[in-house]
Amino acid sequence: MNESGPVLAIEGVHKRFGEHPVLRGIDLDVAKHEVVVLIGASGSGKSTLLKTVNLLEQVDDGRILLAGDDITDPRADADAVRARIGVVFQHYNLFPHLNAIDNVTLADRKVFGTPRAEAERKGRALLERIGLSDKAGEYPDRLSGGQQQRVAIARAIATDPELLLLDEITSALDPQLVGEVLDLVRELKDAGSTIVMATHEMSFARAVADRVVYLKDGVIIESGPPEQIFAHPEREETREFLRRLHTPFG
Numbered sequence: 001m002n003e004s005g006p007v008l009a010i011e012g013v014h015k016r017f018g019e020h021p022v023l024r025g026i027d028l029d030v031a032k033h034e035v036v037v038l039i040g041a042s043g044s045g046k047s048t049l050l051k052t053v054n055l056l057e058q059v060d061d062g063r064i065l066l067a068g069d070d071i072t073d074p075r076a077d078a079d080a081v082r083a084r085i086g087v088v089f090q091h092y093n094l095f096p097h098l099n100a101i102d103n104v105t106l107a108d109r110k111v112f113g114t115p116r117a118e119a120e121r122k123g124r125a126l127l128e129r130i131g132l133s134d135k136a137g138e139y140p141d142r143l144s145g146g147q148q149q150r151v152a153i154a155r156a157i158a159t160d161p162e163l164l165l166l167d168e169i170t171s172a173l174d175p176q177l178v179g180e181v182l183d184l185v186r187e188l189k190d191a192g193s194t195i196v197m198a199t200h201e202m203s204f205a206r207a208v209a210d211r212v213v214y215l216k217d218g219v220i221i222e223s224g225p226p227e228q229i230f231a232h233p234e235r236e237e238t239r240e241f242l243r244r245l246h247t248p249f250g
């Protein structure tokens with residue numbers, strides 16, 4: 001473990017599915033407490049990149065370091081790596097047979113062996129933090145989409161991960177529920193989480209990103225603070241992508 005280096009270092013990562021190259025030489029460092037937001041058209045490789053970090057997809061070339069540890073080394077223990085990373089996906093994949101508090105505390109109890117009473121104390125504090133302390137005993141089907149996604153985020157941070165990966169966490173939500181998830185991500189940022197997030201919500205990228213990374217066809221075209229990317233993009237491809245967003249049928 002390297003305390004002073006980046007939390008995440010993606011070095012020359014390539015990934016192909018069959019003949020189709022999806023990631024073509026990705027280099028990306030993420031510093032401690034940094035929030036990096038990946039944007040790009042559908043199919044540009046955002047999710048695949050997050051999956052390589054979480055070892056759900058193997059890289060074909062290059063390597064990925066988590067706090068200095070090469071997690072793409074075939075000898076790396078995938079479960080141990082995943083225990084260091086919190087993940088939230090598009091579809092709130094809460095366990096339907098567990099209530100909110102059990103969803104939040106399960107990993108802490110089962111993976112880290114934290115005694116139930118202690119895990120629940122932490123879990124209740126987390127539910128309070130996300131404004132759902134009155135829903136601890138509710139099952140997912142009794143929660144709104146936004147509430148479920150907030151529980152999923154609480155579950156992802158319950159084990160104090162070194163890195164949080166958020167993949168399209170608002171795209172299955174009604175527009176009026178997006179704000180409550182955005183507020184929570186902003187709060188995590190303020191609390192010092194290190195986050196890599198893929199999103200189609202440019203409002204999200206503007207609101208929380210320290211750095212926005214524009215991905216096209218598996219290549220990083222441009223990366224910089226949101227003011228640069230949205231107001232003064234340097235590359236024509238970035239300008240074109242942003243123009244198209246405003247004219248979706250153009």
Ligand SMILES: Nc1ncnc2c1ncn2[C@@H]1O[C@H](COP(=O)(O)OP(=O)(O)OP(=O)(O)O)[C@@H](O)[C@H]1O
Pocket residue numbers: 017022040041042043044045046047048049168198
């Ligand atoms: N398991 C897989 N097998 C084959 N092809 C895949 C697989 N997963 C992703 N792909 C392909 O890889 C490309 C990149 O997909 P990916 O999901 O990473 O893009 P994305 O930028 O996250 O898109 P979206 O914004 O729609 O989620 C797409 O062409 C997709 O069809």
